[in-house]
Amino acid sequence: MSLDTPSFRVTFLTPEKKAGEFREAISVGDAAAALGIFLEFPCGGQGTCGKCRVRYVLNPPELSPEEVSLLNESQREMGWRLACRHYIRDQDIIDVSNSVVSAASKDFGPPTLEGISRPRFAFSQIDLSDVELGVSRSLEDAIERALKLKGQVSSDVVLRFSLAARRDLGRVWNIPQKKLLVVHDDAHVFRVFPPSDTNEIYGLAFDLGTTTLACALVRLADGKLLDCETAANPQLVFGGDIISRITKTEEVGTAALSDPLREAVDRMAECVCERNRVSPDTLVAAAAVGNPFILHSFCGVSPLSLGSAPFVPVWKQGSAFCGAEAGLRKLADVRFVLLPLIEGHVGADAVAAALALGMDRDGPPRLLIDLGTNCEVLLSANNELWATSAAAGPAFEGGSITCGMRAVAGAIDRVALSQDGSLFVHTISEAPPAG
Numbered sequence: 001m002s003l004d005t006p007s008f009r010v011t012f013l014t015p016e017k018k019a020g021e022f023r024e025a026i027s028v029g030d031a032a033a034a035l036g037i038f039l040e041f042p043c044g045g046q047g048t049c050g051k052c053r054v055r056y057v058l059n060p061p062e063l064s065p066e067e068v069s070l071l072n073e074s075q076r077e078m079g080w081r082l083a084c085r086h087y088i089r090d091q092d093i094i095d096v097s098n099s100v101v102s103a104a105s106k107d108f109g110p111p112t113l114e115g116i117s118r119p120r121f122a123f124s125q126i127d128l129s130d131v132e133l134g135v136s137r138s139l140e141d142a143i144e145r146a147l148k149l150k151g152q153v154s155s156d157v158v159l160r161f162s163l164a165a166r167r168d169l170g171r172v173w174n175i176p177q178k179k180l181l182v183v184h185d186d187a188h189v190f191r192v193f194p195p196s197d198t199n200e201i202y203g204l205a206f207d208l209g210t211t212t213l214a215c216a217l218v219r220l221a222d223g224k225l226l227d228c229e230t231a232a233n234p235q236l237v238f239g240g241d242i243i244s245r246i247t248k249t250e251e252v253g254t255a256a257l258s259d260p261l262r263e264a265v266d267r268m269a270e271c272v273c274e275r276n277r278v279s280p281d282t283l284v285a286a287a288a289v290g291n292p293f294i295l296h297s298f299c300g301v302s303p304l305s306l307g308s309a310p311f312v313p314v315w316k317q318g319s320a321f322c323g324a325e326a327g328l329r330k331l332a333d334v335r336f337v338l339l340p341l342i343e344g345h346v347g348a349d350a351v352a353a354a355l356a357l358g359m360d361r362d363g364p365p366r367l368l369i370d371l372g373t374n375c376e377v378l379l380s381a382n383n384e385l386w387a388t389s390a391a392a393g394p395a396f397e398g399g400s401i402t403c404g405m406r407a408v409a410g411a412i413d414r415v416a417l418s419q420d421g422s423l424f425v426h427t428i429s430e431a432p433p434a435g
């Protein structure tokens with residue numbers, strides 16, 4: 001890679017301009033990602049696929065050996081280079097309007113899913129004047145007694161309070177009317193609010209995909225899906241497939257892949273809240289699913305055990321923790337639930353899909369095929385559930401291919417021959433043909 005200039009201002013043409021200034025040396029891919037442009041790096045920047053092409057408008061950098069072999073002469077002369085081979089030089093102007101850029105798109109389906117919108121939270125209005133604060137050992141004790149008095153939790157249970165609930169209590173315990181809204185389940189108190197409309201308490205659902213991330217805003221009282229935000233997985237700069245990213249982790253460390261992912265999660269939550277005028281303080285819970293690599297990365301746990309035989313994850317059981325524990329800054333007080341992993345390469349997303357389709361319940365034999373960058377196949381029959389997975393990126397998403405491209409802007413999706421013999425070619429988003 002070339003790295004020989006001292007300042008780093010860059011303009012990307014997308015075709016509109018996106019400009020930025022960087023104080024430290026930064027690769028073309030990272031600079032583009034920092035400005036919200038997610039170039040694709042199918043081979044993880046190994047310099048073998050030739051898919052990360054960008055065009056320098058002026059003064060293209062010196063050719064690397066990989067560019068000599070992967071770009072033809074006219075491309076090289078027109079200023080095309082491989083983004084994974086270069087760092088930003090001061091005043092670079094790089095045209096990415098004909099490059100392969102990830103277009104994030106994911107759908108959570110219908111606003112409510114029949115049979116699975118089962119709220120797991122109880123919302124109890126309590127009155128602290130019903131219990132004598134003076135005889136309570138603590139405010140937690142007073143809340144517990146008030147809930148038991150109303151029959152909201154069993155009398156023999158000892159409730160556990162989240163740190164967020166303790167912070168809430170410190171704020172609201174002496175409000176004049178002494179009435180509080182407690183969000184809890186049978187054994188835990190998650191949050192304590194001043195008297196509020198339960199329809200204004202929210203949760204988030206994250207689908208953390210290898211290529212695309214999605215965040216849904218959900219009303220907790222009835223499980224209604226209100227809105228969805230998507231984003232390209234910022235780890236794309238480290239490779240289009242999981243194995244490339246695990247290999248990259250060995251080189252750059254776990255945090256280099258985890259931090260951008262967690263920042264993207266924070267950003268999506270912020271966007272979806274802003275758009276719906278929801279205060280982040282009313283977010284109580286979040287569920288996250290994804291393949292084992294993504295969830296390890298999300299939690300800041302090294303994924304290296306997934307990269308070689310016997311391909312075992314660090315954990316398999318479902319877990320719960322507060323956002324701060326996972327390094328989330330905007331969602332620090334939100335209680336996260338991770339669904340369990342099935343095996344090293346069959347993850348919580350497969351568990352969620354199986355639950356959504358009722359494959360854990362009796363019924364005729366059913367087959368579930370999730371065609372993503374990683375493909376999972378689940379079979380439910382004779383009271384047993386079988387699962388397997390394989391990399392589907394090369395077949396369906398263009399991972400590690402040398403010809404063709406993913407179905408993103410610029411990919412040819414229709415070809416027709418007209419009666420006069422001329423050829424009609426249509427591309428996705430009607431962008432100039434790429435690939």
Ligand code: FES
Pocket residue numbers: 040041042043044045046047048049050051052082083084085
């Ligand atoms: S050649 Fe740059 S990502 Fe493959």
